Amino acid sequence: MQPILSLDGVAKSYGGVKALTSGALDLYCGQVTALLGENGAGKSTLVKIITGIVHADGGTITLDGKPVVIESAEHARSLGISAIFQEPVVFDALTVAENIFITGRPLKGRSVDWPTMMRRSREILAELDPSIDPAMVLGRLSVAQRHLVQIARALSNDARIVIMDEPTAALSHREAEELFAITRRLRDEGRAILFISHKFEEVFALCDRYAVFRDGAGVGQGTLQGMSSERLITLMVGRPVDQVFPKQVVAIGEEVLRVEALGRCLEYENVSFDVRRGEILGVYGLIGAGRSEVMHALFGTAPAETGRIVLNGETVSIRSAQQAIAHGIGLVPEDRQRQGAHLRLAIGDNITLPSLGRTTRGGFLSARREREQAAPLAEQLGVKMSGLRQRVEDLSGGNQQKVVIAKWLATAPRVLILDEPTKGIDVGAKAQVHRLMGELAAKGVAIIMVSSELPEVLGMADRIMVMRRGLVQGIVPRSEATPERIVKMATDA
Amino acid sequence: MSDVSLSARSKARVTRRPWHALVRWETLLVLAILVDFAINAHASPYFLDPWTLSDVTVSVAEKAVVALAMAFLVMAGEIDISVGGIIALASVSMGLVARAGLPLPLVVASGIATGLLAGCVNGALVTIGRVPSIVATIGTMTLFRGIAYAVLGDGVLKTYPPGFAWLGQGSVAGPVSFELVLFVALAAVAIVLRHATAFGRRVVATGSNPEASRMSGIATDRLRFALFVAVGTAAGLASVLLTSRLGSTRPSIAQGWELEIITMVILGGVAIEGGIGTIPGVVLAAILMGLVTFGLGLLNVPGIVMSVVTGTMLIVVVAVPAALRRYGGGRQ
Structure with missing residues (x-):
């Protein structure tokens, strides 16, 4: 036929x-x-x-x-x-x-x-x-x-x-x-x-x-x-393994963040997990599985309706980004251009924005203190730029993403959430972001990484939480994670 | 690969910078002020008299006080069309308080408080009611002035306590009016707020990308609400000065001021879409507009032609930067 x-x-x-x-x-x-x-x-x-x-x-x-x-x-x-x-x-x-x-x-x-x-x-x-x-x-x-x-x-x-x-x-x-x-x-x-x-x-x-x-x-x-x-x-x-992930061996410490039975109508329900010092928790699922929505609940920008968030052993209420930042939580959002970066502002102004309280005295700006905070971070992340006064919109996608990550590092977070951190960026920048995640984990930051890229999740995460249609299908330790098993959980084969 | 071409482009931007500084908006405004000053001086022998120059500052200072607050609001990506209505409403409330025989401080306080409350109404409509600011304040523009008409009808209020007239007519020293001193003081505060504080940075960030600002821990709704209250309060203050200078209140007071105030802000280089703008630019724009309207007055140009000039200025102001961007830079 x-x-x-x-x-x-x-x-x-x-x-x-x-x-x-x-x-x-x-x-x-x-x-x-x-x-x-x-x-x-x-x-x-x-x-x-x-x-x-x-x-x-x-x-x-x-x-x-x-x-x-x-x-x-x-x-x-x-x-x-x-x-x-x-x-x-x-x-x-x-x-x-x-x-x-x-x-x-x-x-x-x-x-x-x-x-x-x-x-x-x-x-x-x-x-x-x-x-x-x-x-x-x-x-x-x-x-x-x-x-x-x-x-x-x-x-x-x-x-x-x-x-x-x-x-x-x-x-x-x-x-x-x-x-x-x-x-x-x-x-x-x-x-x-x-x-x-x-x-x-x-x-x-x-x-x-x-x-x-x-x-x-x-x-x-x-x-x-x-x-x-x-x-x-x-x-x-079944793809050829063409990427080597710079996964560091880190001693995983005590629990930093735990969520219990988080729910929000029509988006997700009964979501429970925890993340520890030095750990990278991967969150995998198909588009629409409710992963980003859960992250916005942790960050206070779309609070959950039920359940509770426990931070360092204490139940906390997080209802705005300000509160999340005060609790030491940072979020690198999925939509870099709309939610992550201020494209028309200078690189330096972007990096210091969430942590302005640290560089100001009595509400007054200090160009020197801002530079002292932003310059080392831009250098550490290898942002390719002509200077801190350059606008973010003139950078490539990968460098924009580094600026967004830098602005959260400036807040010295204890929990860093990265939502699709390497989406749409070139291979070189991708590797730098992965290396940085390893370094942060080694310093004791608890990292939650949402990703739709299976190799990334398998390569970077210590444990993988799989979500499907607003529900947690399971949390798989690195040693037991195979591509087939993760995909099977994310779909319903 | 794309990194290479981008860094090459950014290098080109760096080397272009001296030329960019030359066409800074504020530089152009200073040039325009000098040109207009020369024309005015040439046109009328009385223009250079200190007392004439003092007159220039009077009516423009009232609008400029509101323009300073409005600049912050526009930089944050919002707008308030209702300021003329607020001035009328505040003037009526002062007139009523004065007619009731209450003392001077209460008269002034009632004008400022009315402005503040009107600002709260606008702020609540935008941040709680989620009405776009242009729609909300077009509504309250009619509402506020409508209340003024409903209360006063065709009437006039002109019994004000002694000493009230000094606020709008008095001078601090020689030809230096109180209005001018007040404006200079407020402009200094605005410059510091915009360019030297975290607040100013947050205003610009909010206008530049509200969603990313919220995600960066800025309480964007609270900030916008505060800015509407500031604009309302500034309008209340302008109402005190204007009512004092005129010595009477009619519901038609400050008709059409919103457009002149917004023109000052845009002429000052504040981007109407938010995120960009300086206070010195707005101050220079206020001076330029004062000089132009006063100069036309000196030449006995009728009011209708003046509005043609103001309108043309606004269009040129919007067109020129767009053209500069197109021909002067690679960025769209």
């Missing part, structure tokens, strides 16, 4: 960062293909290329045996390609019918033919969920129903290829089952379906074929028959 859509050697870079190097994927009519891969494996980029949102830099795309260049989202739709996203892309203020016919509205002359639009919407919805009235304002529907509206949109379009990007992430078990029933019906009608999920249970229940991506490349595809989840995980993580 010939694939309806075939991608070969598809590549895409974003400003020098290779998101996809050689994407390979075949989709067949009447089959559901599972797309599997870790965070950052290139799945989203691949979907964006197929749906015409971004253009590939290289490689070939073949549709119905003929090479094709997908120009735009509109072009993709006209080729019969439709996508259903994890967060439904719908318009809350419009009616269901308008959402279904967001493009290609039936016209009478130059105005919209409402009766036809309503009738066709009702026909399409009758097969999916007859309880949805096409005249209803979409904002009143549940998340599951919004997914159905997206599917209705695909059907109104006569889509032959339907891409479903983690459609069940926000659905209950029963809603997911209903979605699967509809998906099977679409497949049996002869459509080709690409199904992206981190849940192996779903993959094995629904899919006929698999395609695995790793580090921007397709590493294997075929029929799911005879495949086990173990073999799929091995394909997903």
Whole structure:
């Protein structure tokens, strides 16, 4: 059988960062293909290329045996390609019918033919969920129903290829089952379906074929028959060890921070863990597992609703960043440009900002004391700069990140939280950040490192806490951590 | 690899610095002041008289007092459009207190307290109600002035205790007015606050990136609230000076002042999006605006033309730095 859509050697870079190097994927009519891969494996980029949102830099795309260049989202739709996203892309203020016919509205002359639009919407919805009235304002529907509206949109379009990007992430078990029933019906009608999920249970229940991506490349595809989840995980993580982590052997001391049964509605619940002097606690999980949210609870910027935080044996209340800083907690946030750095301020001003109280006397600034604090830190971290007066926005991403880390070191933290500390920075800066983490641990700082990069977590952490959908799946000591085990816990294989 | 090209670019920035210093905004303002001073002196033989120069300072000092506080607020990324309304409301409250026969200190205190309370209202709307400051203060601008009209209608309040007039009309020594002395003192305080204290650094940081500031332990909401209160209080103080100088209160008092005050701040080089600005720049802008409006008055230019000039100045001020950035630097 010939694939309806075939991608070969598809590549895409974003400003020098290779998101996809050689994407390979075949989709067949009447089959559901599972797309599997870790965070950052290139799945989203691949979907964006197929749906015409971004253009590939290289490689070939073949549709119905003929090479094709997908120009735009509109072009993709006209080729019969439709996508259903994890967060439904719908318009809350419009009616269901308008959402279904967001493009290609039936016209009478130059105005919209409402009766036809309503009738066709009702026909399409009758097969999916007859309880949805096409005249209803979409904002009143549940998340599951919004997914159905997206599917209705695909059907109104006569889509032959339907891409479903983690459609069940926000659905209950029963809603997911209903979605699967509809998906099977679409497949049996002869459509080709690409199904992206981190849940192996779903993959094995629904899919006929698999395609695995790793580090921007397709590493294997075929029929799911005879495949086990173990073999799929091995394909997903089995990368050559190309990084050596400067992990130092540090004597781990007494407990510094302990959290008990932390919870926040719809984000995480019953989160308990502790971290000790000199220890690096890795926190691994998929995007949306609730890791950053827990870190914001520790830092007071989004306090937990239940549970307690114990610092050096005492229960503390942390409801703002000021209080966290006073307790000796620092946070290097995930979003460097928005939350971490003041891009338009000078490097020196950035470094001294959280610890201004240390360099001022009676509220008055001292240029000398600020310099004495900032200069050694900038040097220790190897920030490449023309001077402390240079603006942070003129630095590369890696050097910006070093400035953000320096500003937290200036507060002399006892607990340092690093959320994706090496995301989007070059290899050299990455190694420097890792070395620094080791040095800090050796000095007795308790470090919590949130990371989506498996090698980083395995290479740097003394213990690894794995989270999935707001719950702690377990805490694994370094000696027992294998890539397969961690991924298995983070997904639900 | 990208590090290499970036450090090369930053070196280029360093070598450009002397030229940058030459086109510092404050330098341009000083030049403009000198030019306008020369034009005024040339246009009218009376301009260089110390008493005439003293007159220049009077009306501009009242606005400049508010502009000093407003500069901090704009640097923190917020704005207050309601200052004209606050001045009217404060003037009405002083008029009522004076009519009730209460002594001078209470009259002055009621004006300042009204400004402070109005600032609290604005601050609460923005930091607790989460209303964008431009929307909140457009609302309170109408509200405050509306209350003034509701209380006074077409009426005038003009019974003020003896000694009240000195605040707006009196002089400390010869041609040096009380208003001028007060402004100079407040400007000195503002310069120290902005450029030499942790508070000033936090204001600029908040305007530059509010989210990162909050994550760096700055109590951004408390800071913004305090700045709204400061602007309200400054407006109350300006109301004391203005009411004293005019000797009467009408609900239409200080109509349109908010635009002139904000113009001073922007003309002074404070970035409207926050994060950038100096107090000396705002002081120079106040002097320049005072000279220009007074000079036009000397030449008997009607008020409508003056607002054309003020408007043009504001547009030029916004356009010139944008052009300088485009042609003068590599950064967008």
